[in-house]
Each structure stands twice: as C-alpha cells, then as structure tokens.
Amino acid sequence: MSAFGEPKTEKLLKKSPEDWVVYNARNMSRIYPAGSRVDSSNYDPVPSWNVGSQIVALNYQTSGTPMRLNDGKFRDNGECGYLLKPECLRTGSPFHPEHGPFPPGGVTLTVQVVSGRQLPKPGGAQQGEIIDPYVVVSVNGLPSDCKKAKSTKVIQDNGFNPIWNETSTFEITMPEVALLMFTVMDKDVNKDDFIAQTVLPVKNVRKGYRSLRLYSSSGTQHGDFEHSSLLCRFAITPT
DSSP states (O other): OEEEEHHHHHHHHHHOHHHHHHHHHHSOEEEEOOTTOTTOOOOOOHHHHHTTOSEEOOOTTSOSHHHHHHHHHTTGGGGOSOOOOOGGGTSOOOOBTTTBOOOSOOEEEEEEEEEEESOOOGGGOSSSOOOOEEEEEEEESSGGGOOOOEEOOOOTTOSSSOEEEEEEEEEESOGGGOEEEEEEEEOOSSSOEEEEEEEEEGGGOOSEEEEEEOBOTTSOOOGGGTTOEEEEEEEEEEO
C-alpha cells in the first residue's frame, strides 16, 4: 500500500483520473489530509472514492460535511468499515469520473420531504427560541450528479412536527457511488444554524415512505437527537 498526501492526490485527480482508477484496481492507496490543515479540518473524500482509493483518511475529531459523508457511506454493510467498490472500479479498465464510460443503471430519484419530528434546537440546546426549520437535500457522487442542492420552505416556530410536503428530483448517473444528504437548518436573521443531518447511500434507498433518523453534527443520536427524524417518500425510476 502507498500513501498519498492531499496535494499529490489533487494533482493526480486533475491530471489523469482514469489512470488513477487503473492504479487503484491493482494497488491499495491511502489518502491523508494535508499537513497545512493545522486546525484538523477535512477535505472532500468523495473524489477519491470515485477513483477507487481504498483508504480515505479524515480527521475524525472534526465534525462537518466530510465526516457526515464518511459516516453515511459506511452505514452500508452493517457499519463494518468495509465496502465493495463498484465493478467499473475493480476491473482495471480506464474509467473517468466525468466522462465515463458509465455502467448502466442510472436512475431518476424523486424525494418528497413530508415532515419532521422532535427536531432539537441548535447544538441540542435546552434553552432558546423555537426554531424555524427547513431541509436541504443534496447528492454527492460523480461530478455530473452533484447538482445544486434543493431546499424546502421554512416552517415558522415549529420544531416539534413541521410539515413541508415538498418534492425534489435528481438525475443520478451512477447510484453505486452517490450519497443522498439531508441537512436540517434553522432560519435566522444573520446566519442559519445547523440542526441535524443524515446521509444515505443512494443504492440503499427503497421506494415508498421511510422514516430517516437524524444525527447531530458529530454523528451521534444522544439526548435530544434520540427521537429526531424526517418522514420522506421516495420514488426510483430507471433511466
């Protein structure tokens, strides 16, 4: 196994990602954060996953979107920490995350955010104003699938049982590497506050009504997050 720092990885991803796929089909690679990240911040792990890197190391002590994506990706397979790469990343044939060739199996994913339940205050605080929640839905995967995030309307003064009933549609070329992220935010005058989140591998999404458990910014469900959830309805159509 060879280790590659973040700067070297970025150069390889820009210069020849298809050769990087071939390399990762025959060898193991470990990606790690740049030494300049003295604040223990994180980079986006998705581009490295898209070219088949086996170990994409993150600063686990720092919460944020990269760690949420990591937690969501590895909720698959019983959270054991091991996932089988898609076949196109295992064969050793050239594959470009932007230009393909893409395997068959693309889908149109329709997401209806119906309602929420027992949404906590920012940071799980016990005191403070009643929240004005809204939900941001986004897809993280191949560059062609990472379109603009879709946001619901804001529900005023209701964190107990807000109802949105809003629908968004996403065209997903390669569900095997796509992650569906739900982020619940509190609308504020100056800066909107993070409330809760959950991330699902798109390949694990099943049609119909589903209750999605929500997590804190650090990926836990303790305290006020224990019973927090979203009710969503999914429809999946092959393309």
